[in-house]
Amino acid sequence: xxxxxxxxxxxxxxxxxxxxxxxxxxxxxxxxxxxxxxxxxxxxxxxxxxxxxxxxxxxxxxxxxxxxxxxxxxxxxxxxxxxxxxxxxxxxxxxxxxxxxxxxxxx
Amino acid sequence: xxxxxxxxxxxxxxxxxxxxxxxxxxxxxxxxxxxxxxxxxxxxxxxxxxxxxxxxxxxxxxxxxxxxxxxxxxxxxxxxxxxxxxxxxxxxxxxxxxxxxxxxxxxxxxxxxxxxxxxx
Numbered sequence: 075x076x077x078x079x080x081x082x083x084x085x086x087x088x089x090x091x092x093x094x095x096x097x098x099x100x101x102x103x104x105x106x107x108x109x110x111x112x113x114x115x116x117x118x119x120x121x122x123x124x125x126x127x128x129x130x131x132x133x134x135x136x137x138x139x140x141x142x143x144x145x146x147x148x149x150x151x152x153x154x155x156x157x158x159x160x161x162x163x164x165x166x167x168x169x170x171x172x173x174x175x176x177x178x179x180x181x
Numbered sequence: 182x183x184x185x186x187x188x189x190x191x192x193x194x195x196x197x198x199x200x201x202x203x204x205x206x207x208x209x210x211x212x213x214x215x216x217x218x219x220x221x222x223x224x225x226x227x228x229x230x231x232x233x234x235x236x237x238x239x240x241x242x243x244x245x246x247x248x249x250x251x252x253x254x255x256x257x258x259x260x261x262x263x264x265x266x267x268x269x270x271x272x273x274x275x276x277x278x279x280x281x282x283x284x285x286x287x288x289x290x291x292x293x294x295x296x297x298x299x300x301x
Binding site for chain 2: 075106108110112116117118119120123129161163165166168169170171172173174175
């Protein structure tokens with residue numbers, strides 16, 4: 075199975091900060107990576123798919139880059155609504171695997 | 182508006198069974214591939230199972246293969262997960278999730294989840 079390693083596990087930041095989360099795959103997955111945002115007690119919400127394609131309705135401050143084994147999610151200017159947990163997910167093969175999540179908390 | 186509503190979760194003893202349901206509305210259910218995923222308390226997400234739009238192609242995570250069965254009834258706009266031989270490590274919130282099409286491999290809509298607790 076493909077393993078996904080996400081870092082950091084927790085990130086403390088302030089409103090307006092630029093934030094970057096990294097996700098590494100144990101083998102190449104081309105661009106078959108998605109990012110989700112999840113708030114406490116809620117379902118995940120799709121942000122980005124195919125590593126860099128923004129889901130409809132998602133603010134443009136969210137950017138996904140990468141291919142192969144290394145991927146990043148960047149929030150250009152952190153907003154109050156962005157404090158949440160972020161998950162990466164590979165779909166190069168059925169089964170999917172997720173990273174362990176990155177919690178973005180208020181500094 | 183796309184809606185996915187899970188039901189059927191609850192408290193069950195180790196070795197017991199539960200059947201989860203996911204009702205879909207707001208889209209043509211029979212045209213979409215579907216998945217179950219879960220999240221143990223305080224943990225990350227884990228994919229559980231996939232079913233093609235027609236129900237003819239099915240995949241399972243190693244952790245549930247042989248114990249869980251995914252199925253669907255397109256006439257009833259419903260997805261199911263039959264869970265047998267439940268273990269404590271199956272305790273989680275279970276989500277149904279829609280693949281946007283063409284075996285895209287990710288989920289564009291998720292239900293709100295139904296909690297399953299396996300404990301004596």
